[in-house]
Amino acid sequence: MFLRNYWYVAALDEEVRDRPLGRTILGEPVVLFRTADGALHAFEDRCPHRRLPLSMGKIVDDVLQCHYHGLRFAGSGLCVRVPGQDHIPQNARVRTYPVVARYRWIWIWMGDPALADPAQICDFHWLSDPDWGAKPSYLHVEANWQLIVDNLLDLTHLAFVHETTIGNMALVEHAAVKVQRAPNNVLVTRWIVDQPAPPTFVKVGKFTGNVDRWQIIDYTPPAFLRLDVGACPTGTGAPEGRRVGGIGMRNLNAITPETETTSHYFWGQAHDFEPHNAAMTERVFEQIKTAFLEDVAVFTAQQRMISLKPDAPQVDINADAGGIQARRIVDRLYREEQAAAAAHATAAE
Amino acid sequence: MAVNFRVELIWKESGDKEAASIFLTSDGRVILQGRGVSAEERDKLALPRDAELISVDRNLIRAIKDML
Known part of the structure; x- marks a missing residue:
């Protein structure tokens, strides 16, 4: 199940240069490239002649040339050259997709192009904000995109999957989690007040006493999760909104479905302490990356089990509350999108 | 080991x-x-005298239908 009329991250900005990049998105093959003026292009990655992926070709004179017979396609998607003949068949064209570069990511619109409004791109400004140190990255994951969303909205797995990295049992003992569900948003909030800071926080925050810690997970459909985590010296008013003398980080996640069982996982880590210290950015990133790979091992294994027996039963527990609410939003949006598409098709007949 | 994981659900309309x-x-x-x-x-309101009754708003009923 894919939602189509949304912006998705297609690539890291640095991945799209003057060489074509092939990537399957929502089950559709797409080729991305830049022309000499820096303009971004996204085409269907299939030559209309003999269906070779155009990503196997190259950019020649600012147009994309197919590797097989040299047909060339301009930014409009129209074929502009067929080697050996003057006549260019009218249907020699490829579908184009709206694309935008923002927050060090390349965003693509896979749905109705008439609805593509860049103002709807989810805010990930921390990745490009000079007041924050940040590093974006990419993982290809052999798992359905919603398994990753479930994982990110669930705080209790930290105690088990990440017991040697970022978690401990205190995260599930006596924990109080708030799940706020709005029509198109889920917010999972947890405060840990007047407790010792974890060692990694002490290192960068130089805390000498207890702290108030927060973990706030913001989910926006289809699959954008922005985690706001940090700590301030206890009693300084962080739970009331006064964050002073502490540290803050953003763990930023944009999951793009590749197929029903594989995903493109774009993520980044941003920090507000020593934002211009590249070594600090790298250190924070590497710490989180270790934990990420622990998660990847989990949802790829889940996917293997699901693929073996898709209808095997599963039970829900309290800790699933955030993920369940996110899935309900996606289900509703999917029904709405399907109904709108059906109405549009009926009107067109 | 005592485990006491409590979740608070809040439903917000437009x-x-x-x-x-x-x-x-x-x-x-x-x-x-x-x-x-x-x-x-x-x-x-002619309600039972001895039963433990609580009054909830209608939004909470919608929240129960939508979230649970």
């Missing part, structure tokens, strides 16, 4: 109007936020 909280407790209960029904209300 705009800023929030429903009262639903609490999922670690012992399997669902606790709703409401207010007790006074003796005067019981008399006025």
